[in-house]
Amino acid sequence: MNLGKQEFELTEKDFKFVQWFIHKNAGIHLTDQKYAMVYGRVSRKMREKKVGRFADYRKMIEHSKSEQIAFVNALTTNKTSFFREQHHFDYLEKTLVPKWVNQRKQEVRIWSAGCSTGEEPYSYMAALNHANAFEHFSKVALLATDLDTNVLAHAKAGVYDEEAIDSIPKSYLKGNFVKGKGEFLGKIKCAVKLQQQVVFKQLNLLESWPMTKKFDLISCRNVMIYFDKETQKLLIDRFCQQLNEGGSLFIGHSESVGADCQQFEHLGNTIYLKL
Ligand SMILES: C[S@@+](CC[C@H](N)C(=O)[O-])C[C@H]1O[C@@H](n2cnc3c(N)ncnc32)[C@H](O)[C@@H]1O
Known part of the structure; x- marks a missing residue:
């Protein structure tokens, strides 16, 4: 040392x-x-x-x-970017949205747990918009939480350096992100209509969760990697309880639900289905 x-x-x-x-x-x-x-x-x-x-x-x-x-x-370590681990956004758009449409769902509920500066929830919003989700469902609720109050303030403002555009696939830019002018020159911002649908809240994953309604998708990516095995196991159980039947869980590329986990089926690419 x-x-x-x-x-x-x-x-x-x-x-x-x-x-x-x-x-x-x-x-x-x-x-x-x-x-x-x-x-x-x-x-x-x-x-x-x-x-x-x-x-x-x-x-x-x-x-x-x-x-x-x-x-x-x-x-806390807050590293993040737009469309990080893109397979999750593709899965949301190409598999989950069509599945929910088939199920004639009216309301879709998503939780981005450990959202850092907001690139993750805004990427989910952009993917949902790209999949016309807002026309299919009467309500799309996206809850984005983090422990760190500084990153949450950044996330709520939704303003990023223009270089962040590099990680956003071109077809997702239109209608989802706007380039800044005047004092915001050199910045980009998430479109207001998407931003307004994200609810940002401070939440410590280790404490009690105030949410009463369950979710269709929980995304907790690159967060559990910082916790010990016991805490990871506890969280996986709690995520399972917080998901609707057949709900999905996304975790980070170097995370796992544990070899003896019976509650989820691994569909590949760190995408899990609640059994
Ligand atoms: C590396 S970032 C991951 C951001 C995003 N999910 C991604 O994959 O790009 C990890 C985030 O987890 C948050 N975090 C760490 N411990 C937490 C806890 N106990 N409760 C809630 N959030 C926590 C950190 O503040 C940080 O913003």
């Missing part, structure tokens, strides 16, 4: 405190290999707060709820 000459000292005991803190508050399992990453994020916070010793920053965390939230935000 020695990074040579460091601007601040972060001892093994301090690092253990950070590991304990983020596990308790977010379920995130930080291995010892993450020391350099943690050091970088802790130093940024200490610089921002103008403190020279970790013990002083720790006191701030212990005495202030808002600093606890800020520290959780600083420690």
Whole structure:
């Protein structure tokens, strides 16, 4: 854990405190290999707060709820992009929407759990629009949640650097995204009619879930990878309970529901069907 000459000292005991803190508050399992990453994020916070010793920053965390939230935000990994792992968006458009139309569903309910800065839920909206879902169903409800309040604020605003366009397939641009003008030059934004249908809420997946209605699709991608096996198993059970019969679960490419899972059938490409 020695990074040579460091601007601040972060001892093994301090690092253990950070590991304990983020596990308790977010379920995130930080291995010892993450020391350099943690050091970088802790130093940024200490610089921002103008403190020279970790013990002083720790006191701030212990005495202030808002600093606890800020520290959780600083420690989460929020990497995302539009149409990341595109097979899920194709499956929604080409398999799920036609299935729901055949079932004569009126209302479709989707949950993007761990939505980060919003590219994931807006990509689902764009795929639904591309599949004319808004003409087929009287209501399309998309709930997008994350623990991190900073990324949620970004997600709600729905404004991104223009380079983000590179990951959006061309045929999905029209009607779903608009280029910014004036003060938003060099930015893109999700179309208002789609944005208005996404409900963003702060939610810690480890705590109780207030949603009373079940979902047809739950997408929790590249989130569980940060949790320990026990927490992953618990979450898979809870997702199953939160899905309608025959509902679908999408997870990230390096995640799994567990080899002994009886509740889901794996359809390939990290797409699961509730049995
Ligand atoms: C790597 S991003 C994945 C974003 C998106 N799902 C994707 O695949 O592109 C992981 C997100 O999970 C969120 N997260 C981590 N722990 C969480 C928890 N306990 N409850 C809810 N969200 C959490 C983080 O804040 C982060 O935004």
